[in-house]
Amino acid sequence: MDIAIRTPGSHAALSTATLGRDLGFGKYFADLMFRMRYSEATGWRDPEIVPYAPIALDPAAMVFHYAQEIFEGQKAYRWPDGRVAMFRPEANAARLNRSAERLCMPAIPIEDQMQTTFALVSMLEAWVPAAPPSSLYVRPTMIATETALGVHVSREYLYFIICSPVGPYFPKGFAPVRVKVEPTYTRAAEGGTGDAKCGGNYAASLLAQRVAKEEGFDVVLWLDAREHRYVEEIGAMNILFVIDGKLATSALRGSILPGITRDSILRLAKDQGMVVEERAISIEEVTQGIERGTVTEVFAAGTAAIVTPVGVIGWGGKEYVVNRNAVGPVTRRVYDTLTGYQFGKNADPYGWMQTLASVV
Numbered sequence: 001m002d003i004a005i006r007t008p009g010s011h012a013a014l015s016t017a018t019l020g021r022d023l024g025f026g027k028y029f030a031d032l033m034f035r036m037r038y039s040e041a042t043g044w045r046d047p048e049i050v051p052y053a054p055i056a057l058d059p060a061a062m063v064f065h066y067a068q069e070i071f072e073g074q075k076a077y078r079w080p081d082g083r084v085a086m087f088r089p090e091a092n093a094a095r096l097n098r099s100a101e102r103l104c105m106p107a108i109p110i111e112d113q114m115q116t117t118f119a120l121v122s123m124l125e126a127w128v129p130a131a132p133p134s135s136l137y138v139r140p141t142m143i144a145t146e147t148a149l150g151v152h153v154s155r156e157y158l159y160f161i162i163c164s165p166v167g168p169y170f171p172k173g174f175a176p177v178r179v180k181v182e183p184t185y186t187r188a189a190e191g192g193t194g195d196a197k198c199g200g201n202y203a204a205s206l207l208a209q210r211v212a213k214e215e216g217f218d219v220v221l222w223l224d225a226r227e228h229r230y231v232e233e234i235g236a237m238n239i240l241f242v243i244d245g246k247l248a249t250s251a252l253r254g255s256i257l258p259g260i261t262r263d264s265i266l267r268l269a270k271d272q273g274m275v276v277e278e279r280a281i282s283i284e285e286v287t288q289g290i291e292r293g294t295v296t297e298v299f300a301a302g303t304a305a306i307v308t309p310v311g312v313i314g315w316g317g318k319e320y321v322v323n324r325n326a327v328g329p330v331t332r333r334v335y336d337t338l339t340g341y342q343f344g345k346n347a348d349p350y351g352w353m354q355t356l357a358s359v360v
């Protein structure tokens, strides 16, 4: 893909000033973006890197009405030797294409996604923080731009990538969170779009999350839509348990996003000698297991927060305290191993990390 560079480059003083701030998550944006357009007649065209700026769209653009929108979330990490690397970027590209298929949107060849992402991140190298766990969050996004009000598959799209230097997703950092099992609402149902990364899923999650916050919890634990009994995800993260010394997680069954962090952790844990199970896990199994001492650790996994220990689970008017509200040994090991690779502290034996120079 021939990417046009329509900018003199990134503003060094701006990146330095921004990285000196308390970054939080997704508050600041690097000053360049990638974009390209699609129409049925031309396919993907006009790939370019331009200054970060608002997008002008017709008010009848279909994304505003029928939410034909998908996105990805990945990170660029600064290594101690100054190099910048991304974690399994081809897995994010493949997932974007799976989401695209579910939402009737056009795919972008994986190598083109890799090339455009790496071209942008290379130009924004100065925006990659040097202090773990901070990193540069990369957000590829595709929206339907045809101007039309009838419900149908859009014939035009915009794809863009923006980048945000970020600190920890949760203000407390790597510390146990309080989780509320959602008794009423569901995030996604089998046959729906739960396994696609589309904006509508997140819109559907907001009300439950707001109520949970008002009740003093950090995040919602979602149960399945059919029986309201089986554990699915925590907020926008996958969920894992240590049960009887084994690492267990909910099997993917259409309503759960196949997380790249989840997949990586299952692989790591297996290689570290743990028995790994992907299966249905009911909320009774979890709460009773906590009381009996068989469920010893619970944690969430996702790109944004990496690994998040769960300290308290609220369900049925009771609070179940996991591992005395402390970070358990498996959670700690998984976190250390994964962040060790991501931040270049330890060599990655899986070939998951790709330095900028390896693709551009």
Ligand code: PLP
Pocket (backbone or CB within 6 Å): 073, 197, 233, 235, 236, 237, 238, 257, 258, 259, 260, 261, 262, 301, 302, 303, 304
């Ligand atoms: N589940 C949902 C709903 C998500 O939005 C994410 C984040 O992308 C995840 C799980 C974790 O996925 P990953 O590990 O690929 O970031």
Ligand code: COI
Pocket (backbone or CB within 6 Å): 073, 236, 237, 301, 302, 303, 304, 305, 306
């Ligand atoms: C994740 O990376 O874990 C996410 O869920 C991203 C979130 C900001 C939507």
